[in-house]
Amino acid sequence: MTQHLTVVDHPLVQHKLTLMRDKGTSTAGFRRLLREISQLLAYEVTRELPLTxxxxxxxxxxxxAPVLAGKKLALISILRAGNGLLDGVLELIPSARVGFVGLYRDEETLEPVQYYFKVPESLEDRLVIAVDPMLATGNSSVAAIDLLKNAGATNIRFLCLLAAPEGVARMKEAHPDVPIVTAAVDKQLNEKGYIVPGLGDAGDRMFGTQ
Structure with missing residues (x-):
């Protein structure tokens, strides 16, 4: 992938995203839609996988006959909301190796705090796809990519459901070599660092903890 930002404007992606934005959508419905849309987004983020x-x-x-080449790719979930995207992508690529980066956002500073990191070996030989539904301020995403690069990853892509212009700019500044694939870039962040119009807190809506 050469361009830094890819917005997947496929009609099915946009339709499912609208259903997810609707505050009347149930937790079960939100979770199902996230799994479905993650598979559609996965087609785009894996478009240029090498073949032999x-x-x-x-x-x-x-x-x-063509088959995927090289080591199995690595899917890295940025906890906790990343697990919603991870589940859908894994259904599509069940042989992928899986890792987890635990970060939470300090609500006062909006800065990420790390609490967990466990990733597959030989990241330098794998395509690494980091997944997190929301690219808001970009602070957590940048911190997660920093950790992955420190662990040896050199070929990284970032997959998210929604992005804010501020997050896209922050990622481009910090990691211009990491392409972003998303379903939409929304208007802006509000004063609390949430994407507007957005869809609320993806983790809360996915797990019913709102």
Whole structure:
């Protein structure tokens, strides 16, 4: 991927995102929609995976058929809300290795605080896809990418459901080599650092803790 920001404007993605924005959507409905939309977004973020071939036999003849090349890719969930995207992407790529970065946002400073980090080995040999539904201030996302690079990752992509212009700019400044794939870039952040119009707190809506 060469461009820094890709907005997936597929009609199914946009339709499901609208349902997720609606405050009347239930926790179960939100969770289901997040899993569905994550699979659609996964098609875009994995579009340029390297391929090789292997010899197989169809019911009619032998052929050289395309298969994914190299080490299994790594999916990194930025806890806790990242798990909602992770589940859907894993259904599409069940062989992927999985890691977790635990960060929470200090509500006073809006800065990220790390509490957990566990990732697969050999990140330098893998495509690493970090997932988090919201790219708001960008502080947590930048901190997560910092940790992944420190762990050896060199080929990283960031997958989110919604982004704010401030978060996109922050990521581009800190990590211009990390492409972002999202379903929408909203208007702005409010004074509390939430994306507007947004969809509220993705973690709370996913887990019913609002």
């Amino acid at each position: 071939t292997q010899n197989i036999e169809t019911p009619l003849q032998e052929m050289e």
